[in-house]
């Protein structure tokens with residue numbers, strides 16, 4: 366086994382698109398990989414200092430959507446250009462913006478699944494950022510991406526993950542097993 370020391374290499378990492386409104390109601394999006402489930406109804410995201418965090422000072426509601434192969438270029442773009450510097454940022458993505466039904470935050474219609482969220486806690490807040498813990502208020506999924514059982518079908522969405530080793534995006538593949546089930550064969 367080769368050793369690599371300490372690196373931020375949890376695999377796979379999500380490609381979360383955080384949607385916020387500024388105080389004038391202009392939409393913004395940013396890319397975040399350092400996030401995950403925190404509790405049954407909560408998520409956590411490690412945030413630096415961004416237009417997004419400026420927006421969250423004025424309005425504690427936001428959306429989190431999952432980037433796809435089809436939206437990859439714009440998803441990466443919102444991760445390398447700040448709304449602080451580029452007023453045309455959202456226009457350049459080409460994404461269709463709609464207000465979320467349950468929170469004061471934008472939904473980007475090209476992204477198949479979106480969580481509507483509300484800030485619950487900012488842990489270790491400083492000028493350089495914080496760990497954002499937020500309640501999941503609701504989840505929206507475009508109906509064309511639903512499975513036969515009525516739930517979101519990950520295989521249909523072409524969701525991408527971030528590989529922090531090579532700084533690349535990888536599309537999720539096929540179903541290979543059943544959780545809480547296949548392991549029973551070894552009981």
Ligand SMILES: Cc1cc2nc3c(=O)[nH]c(=O)nc-3n(C[C@H](O)[C@H](O)[C@H](O)COP(=O)(O)O)c2cc1C
Pocket residue numbers: 393394395396397398399400411412413414415416417418441443444445446447448449527
């Ligand atoms: C693949 C990728 C992952 C990123 N993950 C994070 C993250 O987890 N937390 C963070 O604060 N910034 C992250 N960023 C950087 C922000 O997306 C970037 O600074 C962005 O321009 C902020 O936009 P804003 O200033 O308009 O809010 C990531 C960028 C990329 C490309």
